[in-house]
Amino acid sequence: MENILGYYLMPHPPIIIPDIGKGEEKKIEDTSLACNQIGREIADIKPDTIIIITPHATMFSDAIAISDEERISGDLSQFRCTNIKMDMPIDKEFNIKLGTACHLEGIPSVLVTTDLLKRYNVDYELDHGTIVPLYFINKYYNEYKLVHITYSMIGDINLYKFGMEVKRVAEELNRKAIVIASGDLSHKLRNEGPYSYSPYGEKFDRELLYNLERGDVLEAFNMNKTMVEEAGQCGLNSVYILLGAMEGKEIKGELLSYEGTFGVGYGVMKLKRQEAKKNYLEELIKHKEEKLERKLSGNNPYVKLARENLNHYFSHGKSLEDTSNLPDELLNEKHGVFVSLKKFGNLRGCIGTISPTTNSVGEEIIRNSIEAAMHDPRFPEVLEDEMNEIDISVDVLMDSEPCSKEDLDPKRYGVIVSSGVRRGLLLPDLEGVDTVEEQLQIACDKAGIDFDDDYNIKRFEVVRYKED
CATH class of the missing domain: 3.30.700.20 (Hypothetical protein ph0010; domain 1)
Structure with missing residues (x-):
């Protein structure tokens, strides 16, 4: 008998909520309709527990965070909306089992409490990556406890294994459960979006959704590394955990909607485990070993x-x-x-x-x-x-030449700023550095130079070598 009865990918754009969108939400009506469809499906399932993976709560670099007070609450006041509030009970029994399982399997995770987060001067609260998907669920059903997970950059295999432990704990506790991967796709679909346009953005969205529809787990884990880095997305690591929770059977996805109206990809999908058995973990580990061998040789x-x-x-x-x-x-x-x-x-x-x-x-x-x-x-x-x-990369710097701000291009040229003995350098084509102003600001900060002061500028090209 299956204990996890639904697997979903949901986006989290605050603008989709009418009190925030103020009419703009109508431009992504397909996304809203798909999310409402998921809400109704979950109401029919009536799960005991909803497990949601978010990129936007407090994230630790070295461990997956599992929120572990009796309850967790939050609102959308950061988006000038004070009337959307949530206060959810936490499935602490699930948390304890999950934390213990991760410890035994060597998967880095931590049970997060108010006291722990105080050490980092952050609050214990629900984030918009959780509130927005739950907004569509709570319309139809709210008789559940929450397992609130924030992924970490601990590697795709560890995230997949964590998902496997989520599945195992649901079975051990005989929990009727749902898993939701909260995540937006590329943020670089248009110049008018939150980041500058990248041709990799649309390509990433198309490939990921295609791989999920086909249930091609290996390809979902092994998309072009440059494409993934350049896409500017926040959903892939949530998906890795979701797929891990589906381990053991072949997978098929159904795309309910996809829109990129505001320059960000919003994909809504439900996935199902099929009858045929499949051990994806073995394939993923084997492929990783082959990649390492290619690095070494x-x-x-x-x-x-x-x-x-x-x-x-x-x-x-x-x-x-x-x-x-x-x-x-x-x-x-x-x-x-x-x-x-x-x-x-x-x-x-x-x-x-x-x-x-x-x-x-x-x-x-x-x-x-x-x-x-x-x-x-x-x-x-x-x-x-x-x-x-x-992964190792080597940048060989060509000779630098004096230039003005107008001569710079952060994708093509690195920059050196200097004033007296102070000097700062920034390499070209860095993730998140999309404008000349951003490039100069970072270089000036590294040199201890005021961005608005006079300083000398040089540009240079590099030849970049990366491991396969």
């Missing part, structure tokens, strides 16, 4: 050198010394080099040099890869156990 000499150097450092306590076998391009050219380390898509270390400080690009990579891993003051030292989860 990759033919890009720049990132390959950085990884080999870090592996040598962890094995022998020192950098590579013999560079005689390096390709000529690494031995005979001199440039500044930045080495960046990312873990689960988040920056884990980045150190570089504006101009060459060694005899070759190869030596620059060797030096800066260790610096990025061990001496970036923003992060603790990288541990050897983390290396399998880290």
Whole structure:
């Protein structure tokens, strides 16, 4: 007997609520109709517990957060709406079982209380990523307890495994349950949207929804990394947990609506487990191992050198010394080099040099890869156990040239700002840096220069090498 009786992807645009939209909500009427359809379906199911995964409550970088007071409340006052309020009971028995299961399986999670959040000067409350989907459910049914989950950037496999534990706990407690992945799709569908337009936005939305409709879990987890980063979305990690809760059977999705009217993709979908058995976890782990093997045997000499150097450092306590076998391009050219380390898509270390400080690009990579891993003051030292989860990129800086603000393009050029001895650099084509003003502001902040003061500007191009 199935205990989880409904699986849904729902968006959370506050503008869809009439008191906030004030007529604008009519422009996304299909989304509203689809969300109301889900509300009625859930009312027919009459679940004991609704499990909702949100991106917008307090998020911990290293653990999934599970809200764990007796109740949780919130409103939409941040959107100038004071009459939409919710006060929901929490399924604490479910929480305790889920927290224990995660501990036993080595999945990072934490039970979140008011006292815990006070340490971080944030409130224990419902967020709009939860309130908006529940607004459509509570119209028709509210006799349920809530399991309120905020995902974390702990890696897609861990999120999937967490979803599997959600399913297991529902079965152990014999809970009649619903799982909702709250998440908007790309925020970059139009220049008039919250972010500048990216061609990756529509492509991401189309591919993710297509993969979910077909039940192609492997493809949903292995979409192009650049596309995912550039799409500016907040729903994929919620989906990873949702799919984990469906593990064990083949999956099929039904798209109820999709709209991008305001430059943000709103996808509403219900998913079902089919009769045929399927072990997706094994496939996901196997594919991840194959990706790691490609990293280790990759033919890009720049990132390959950085990884080999870090592996040598962890094995022998020192950098590579013999560079005689390096390709000529690494031995005979001199440039500044930045080495960046990312873990689960988040920056884990980045150190570089504006101009060459060694005899070759190869030596620059060797030096800066260790610096990025061990001496970036923003992060603790990288541990050897983390290396399998880290992606490495190497930026080789071309010569810089003086320019004016009008000559800049944050996607094509990096920027160096200087005033006296103060100097700040920002690489090009960084996620979230879409305008010249944003680029200059960050570079000035790094240099300790007032953005409105006079300062010198130089631009430069880079050749960026990434692991496959």
